[in-house]
Amino acid sequence: xxxxxxxxxxxxxxxxxxxxxxxxxxxxxxxxxxxxxxxxxxxxxxxxxxxxxxxxxxxxxxxxxxxxxxxxxxxxxxxxxxxxxxxxxxxxxxxxxxxxxxxxxxxxxxxxxxxxxxxxxxxxxxxxxxxxxxxxxxxxxxxxxxxxxxxxxxxxxxxxxxxxxxxxxxxxxxxxxxxxxxxxxxxxxxxxxxxxxxxxxxxxxxxxxxxxxxxxxxxxxxxxxxxxxxxxxxx
Numbered sequence: 001x002x003x004x005x006x007x008x009x010x011x012x013x014x015x016x017x018x019x020x021x022x023x024x025x026x027x028x029x030x031x032x033x034x035x036x037x038x039x040x041x042x043x044x045x046x047x048x049x050x051x052x053x054x055x056x057x058x059x060x061x062x063x064x065x066x067x068x069x070x071x072x073x074x075x076x077x078x079x080x081x082x083x084x085x086x087x088x089x090x091x092x093x094x095x096x097x098x099x100x101x102x103x104x105x106x107x108x109x110x111x112x113x114x115x116x117x118x119x120x121x122x123x124x125x126x127x128x129x130x131x132x133x134x135x136x137x138x139x140x141x142x143x144x145x146x147x148x149x150x151x152x153x154x155x156x157x158x159x160x161x162x163x164x165x166x167x168x169x170x171x172x173x174x175x176x177x178x179x180x181x182x183x184x185x186x187x188x189x190x191x192x193x194x195x196x197x198x199x200x201x202x203x204x205x206x207x208x209x210x211x212x213x214x215x216x217x218x219x220x221x222x223x224x225x226x227x228x229x230x231x232x233x234x235x
Contacts, residue, residue, distance in 0.1 A: 008094045009033060009081035016074040021067050026055055027119065030097070030112045034119025036075065037092050040082035041214045042127045043134035043221040048076065054126055086214055091207040100203045107199045109177045113206075117178035124171065131167075134220035138163070141223035163216060170213040177202060 010033040016022070017029050026032060032055055039051050052075055063071075085092045097113040109117075124131075161169075176183040180199065184192045 009036070009078055009085055009092050010094050012081045013074050013078040016070060021063070022071065025057060025063065026071075027057060028115055030094075030115040031119035031122075032075075033078065033092075033094070034116035034121075035123045036078045036119075037082050037116075037210075038120045038123035038127065040079055040086060041217050042123075042130050043217045044130050044224060045079075046127065046130065048072065051123065051126075054123065089211065091210065093207060093210060098203065098207065100200045106196060109180055109199065109203055113203065114178050114180070117174045121171070121174055121178055124174075131217075131220070134217075134224055135163075137225075138220045138223040163219070166212060166216050170209050170216070173202060173205070173209050177206070 010029060013032060013036070014029040017026050017032050027035075035051075035055060039045060052072060055075070082092050093116065094112075097110060097116055099110070100107045101110050102108075176195075177199075180195075184195060187195060
């Protein structure tokens with residue numbers, strides 16, 4: 001089956017990360033791309049020397065300097081591609097992942113989608129302190145704005161979903177689809193049947209939930225000091 005990757009950030013990395021010299025060193029291209037998406041979506045983008053080692057699966061790899069340089073350049077190009085997609089508000093997830101597959105009469109996310117989301121979650125976990133720090137700044141920022149608004153008109157409509165609920169909804173969907181068998185095993189028969197019947201719809205919802213994850217990160221980043229400096233360093 002020919003995978004349609006044209007025009008997605010994964011395009012910038014797939015040829016290089018699939019080279020024989022990186023076999024056993026790196027996860028598959030989908031996992032790597034999901035990881036880069038999560039780096040690009042962080043409220044503060046970590047430095048390359050922090051996040052690039054998270055991709056290396058095997059420490060006894062015999063990579064020569066030339067390979068390391070090539071890999072680092074490729075990963076940075078992948079990061080730039082993801083940042084570019086975010087600016088344009090385009091979905092970075094390769095379109096072939098946006099379709100559930102039939103496996104022995106049941107609907108399942110594709111293995112590639114599971115891999116992409118597992119990469120995303122791997123990095124989110126590593127970056128939890130960064131999210132937490134942004135969260136703390138954001139809460140202080142909110143308290144200040146509330147204090148300043150006391151004199152203003154109170155007729156502002158209630159904000160829809162609280163930020164914590166938005167983030168946990170995003171992460172819940174990512175982890176459910178990243179390991180659907182585990183998610184099903186946690187449920188009783190009735191709940192499992194309900195989840196099975198929703199898999200197709202959940203896969204279809206992913207692009208908009210990924211967009212909300214990125215948007216939420218941007219809102220949190222807005223409260224951080226010097227966020228423009230860190231952003232410009234990468235691009």
